[in-house]
Amino acid sequence: MKMMFYVILMMGTLISISAYSWINIWIGLEINLMAFLPLINSDNMKQSSEVSMKYFLVQVSGSMFILFSFIMSLINSGSINELNSASQLIFNSAIFLKMGAAPFHFWYTEIIEGLSWMNIMILMTWQKIAPMILVMYNFQMNIYFCMIILISMTISGIKSWNQTSIKKIMALSSINHIGWMTATMFLNQSLWAFYFLIYLLISINLIIVFNKYNIKNISNLFMLMNNSKMTKIFFFMNLISLGGIPPFLGFLPKWMILNTLMMNSLTLLALIMVMLTLMSLFIYLRLMIQSLVIKSYNKKMFYKSYEFFTLHLLNWINITGLVVFTLIPNIY
Template identity: 45%
Template sequence: MLNNPTKLLFLMTLMSGTLISISANSWFGAWIGLEINLLSFIPMMTNSNNLLSTEASLKYFLTQALASATLLFTVILSSLLYSSPNSLLMTNSIIITLINTSLLLKMGAAPLHFWFPGVMEGLNWMNGLMLMTWQKIAPLILLSYNLTMNMFTSVIIILSVIIGSIGGLNQTSLRKILAYSSINHLGWLITALIMGESLWNLYFLTYVYLTSTIIFMLNSLKLFHVNQIFSMNFTPPVIKFSLFMALLSLGGLPPFIGFLPKWMIIQAMTSAQFHLIISLMVIMTLVTLFYYLRTSFGAFMLTYTETIWGSSSPKINTNQIMALTLSMISTLGLIFSSTLFSIL
């Protein structure tokens, strides 16, 4: 991507669109930023070598255009209603719900997630990483402006964690598994937004870091489906081990760094007396962890085959070294964090 000046230009405008959106002081400015971001991402998605990318980019464009139109019309309606204060009090909650719905559709939270796994399936790994991380920043920050823990938000959080967990159970595509995992994490991210900005920062940064680690590894090994994992015979065992350690960390298994933000959200939700919601979230996250374990277990248990004669040791490329380093930090991160907290 960085060798292509056109893609580099679109990458810069995509980032600037997000920055315009989150620094805007009006909803109209935020809408402009979201549109710049959308129109920059569409050319980056298209790939002449991949037939699914055209379908994915069209699906993404139509969904985002619908969300943007809803947001724009709701903002215009809101500005019209401000001229008559009596009607504003009646429809204020409806307007906030409509704005939140359009932003939830933009980021792919359940039950507005229908486009997300299909679009992910048509993208390469790097574009998929961008869709799962950077493209969520602007809608999430805009959502935080008028988000409260009411019935609408509770339903969105519960549906996101349930659909994100159940949806990934019968998938064989690694891209779809990560897409459903992303929907599950969105439920936790929205909860973190309500509980506090610092919690959201911690959870989002940890999520981006772990997702990047996994996708760098999968991209360097050219893995796209679960059955390809079982034929990684000539991959160095340490690479295979670190890939699945990062996967389990993303699922939130306690010895790894991925458990730290979940732990803090569980504490915050328990202190705020949201016992039912956090119980459902923890149970559904265990389901997510199950399909990560199911993917990992076969690869852990299957014998590693290697020819004794006439073969050199497998080479580890630069991407794998970077992913390996990130994975090691993920494996030992919770221990270091707990030690640091106890010292301070």
């Protein structure tokens, strides 16, 4: 049954991003929602029913605003083929609400706290594809989108400082990356796709470790790190790659985005984004330093062969990725 819902989930996203009319886009989003709710309830966690209801109410609220923007455009201009400026503002706000971008993020961290790690991976990655592509359809680099970018990066950095929950830290990190991806939607869509793929790879690396050892908070993380030096090294290499420190793979797309922004005379926005990202980077480095100074015991941890191969292959791609890409001529 879960496989069927996964297929419907992907179909809903594909319908939304390939539709020719706004109504079909809305239908695709609703199909995606109806497929994800049973996956939330299949977690068998204490908060599954509560989380599914919260997620349903938030997504339905976003869908209501989307329909309202269509009706408003129909009343004002007699057509919904092209949304007017007021309808575009409402539509984009509803899409950012569905995506979980700040300042519409009030539901995002609470819902992620009650999900399993596999559903968190879906919510942080696949569930962002359709909303982001829909925003691209009527994206213009104006004060509204600049405020969305800066507020997302500011709030994600500030709210991460006192967090002890690993799930909430990952959720706030996802909001930070929404800001980076939003900054390049209109300027270079292929660069957005490249950034999203790198973000997907790093997130999978981290979530594999979190899911395997059932890590929920920082204390669980420190206990895991004391069991295996190799796991500790790979984990923190992925973590600082997520923050965008060279020479790791996560630095490359951010470098390219900053280059694109400056080429399009958005130097001030690029500078502010770098400064705001340092707050999130501080959180990653704090986790890394606190764990590294704790004495490590060499207790053997046994992996299944395919798990060992998958985890270490993904990690080596992440570690050597920047070197490989810089050797490829004319990548950008």
